[in-house]
Amino acid sequence: MTKPTATLTARSPEDVLAAVPLVLGFMPEESVVMLTFGAEHPFHARLDLPRSARERRAAAEALVDPAVRHRVDRVLFVLYAVDAALARSCARALLRTFTRRGVAVVDVLRSDGRCWYVLPLDPTGLESAGTPYDVTGHLFTAQSVAAGRVTRSSRDELAASVAPDLSASAAVAAAARDLELDAQPDLSWVRATVALRTRTARDAVLDVVDREGADRRLALWSGLVRAAPTDLLAPVASVLAFHAWLAGDGALAWCALERAAAGEPSCSLADVV
Numbered sequence: 001m002t003k004p005t006a007t008l009t010a011r012s013p014e015d016v017l018a019a020v021p022l023v024l025g026f027m028p029e030e031s032v033v034m035l036t037f038g039a040e041h042p043f044h045a046r047l048d049l050p051r052s053a054r055e056r057r058a059a060a061e062a063l064v065d066p067a068v069r070h071r072v073d074r075v076l077f078v079l080y081a082v083d084a085a086l087a088r089s090c091a092r093a094l095l096r097t098f099t100r101r102g103v104a105v106v107d108v109l110r111s112d113g114r115c116w117y118v119l120p121l122d123p124t125g126l127e128s129a130g131t132p133y134d135v136t137g138h139l140f141t142a143q144s145v146a147a148g149r150v151t152r153s154s155r156d157e158l159a160a161s162v163a164p165d166l167s168a169s170a171a172v173a174a175a176a177r178d179l180e181l182d183a184q185p186d187l188s189w190v191r192a193t194v195a196l197r198t199r200t201a202r203d204a205v206l207d208v209v210d211r212e213g214a215d216r217r218l219a220l221w222s223g224l225v226r227a228a229p230t231d232l233l234a235p236v237a238s239v240l241a242f243h244a245w246l247a248g249d250g251a252l253a254w255c256a257l258e259r260a261a262a263g264e265p266s267c268s269l270a271d272v273v
Contacts, residue, residue: 013109013116013131018138020044020078025251026152029113031080032090034063037106038073046251049081049090056090060097067103074104079119082112084127091119159255161222162240168227176232196235202269205239214246222252225259233263238270245273 010016016035021027023035023044030049036042045063050056067075077094081087087110098105108119115130135141144151152158196202209217221240228236237260244253253273260270 013118014133014135014138015140016076016078016109017111017116017133018135018140021135021151022140022144022149025150025249026155026158028080029154030082032059032063032094033078033080034067035076035078036067036070036072037075039067039070041070042072043070043250049079049086050093051086053089053093056093057097059090060093063094064097064101064103067098068101072103074106076106077108079108079110080113081110084110084112084117088119088127092123095121095123155251155255158251159258162225162237162252162255162259165226169229172227172232173229176229196239197232199268202235202239206242209243209246211246211248214243215249217243218247218249218252225256228263230263234260234267234270235263237263238267238273241273242269 010019020033020035024033024046028046032047032049034045036044043066045066047059047062050059063075075098077091079087079090081090091108091110094108095105105121108121110117110119110127111133112130115132117130118128120126141151152161196205218240221236221243225233225237225240237256241253241256241260244250244256257270257273260267
């Protein structure tokens with residue numbers, strides 16, 4: 001789930017399709033994307049495109065629950081799907097669930113990567129003819145580039161930005177072992193503090209960050225996550241996840257939490273984020 005950090009006024013399907021990768025931080029593929037409107041704190045969300053009826057019901061419930069909780073008035077869905085029949089089945093499940101819970105569905109669009117289509121809100125209607133599009137030269141894209149925001153080509157590319165750097169993590173692990181061996185007993189707190197294993201150390205880091213500063217520190221903490229050996233990973237990745245959440249980058253926050261889950265010991269901050 002991503003909180004919008006800039007206002008983009010979309011007046012056409014092309015505008016919506018240009019905005020989606022900017023608010024998510026990457027270009028989605030085979031995905032359900034939900035844009036929300038009318039809430040005091042609007043947000044956007046993405047799920048993998050569900051393949052079975054059971055997965056479609058679960059996906060619809062997973063999306064409608066936060067929409068209702070945050071008092072969203074209306075939503076717009078963009079289904080990134082090559083398979084038109086699969087997208088229609090997904091759209092029907094979303095429409096049923098959101099209508100039942102009192103959240104209006106403004107529109108449902110489908111993109112196959114080259115053309116966009118409008119899916120009918122009436123179950124008996126037909127999908128519109130495809131309209132070719134290309135958002136690389138769109139105004140929203142240009143504004144994002146000018147602002148210095150990076151949009152990844154896929155979620156895999158985003159996840160790779162926090163993937164392990166094996167040589168760096170080996171060097172950090174060796175340095176940590178040396179520190180543990182060389183430190184006097186009364187200095188054992190040094191390793192725990194540097195590795196952010198204590199709550200006090202994590203709180204000291206988090207106390208000095210705000211929404212305006214979080215975005216500027218994402219590159220630093222991403223680098224630290226890449227260099228962290230497994231036994232030191234969870235706290236550092238959790239701090240990155242918190243920074244990403246503050247910056248409105250929900251996709252990066254999830255990637256950081258996935259990295260935190262791969263580490264030992266687990267970190268309470270990850271559960272909070």
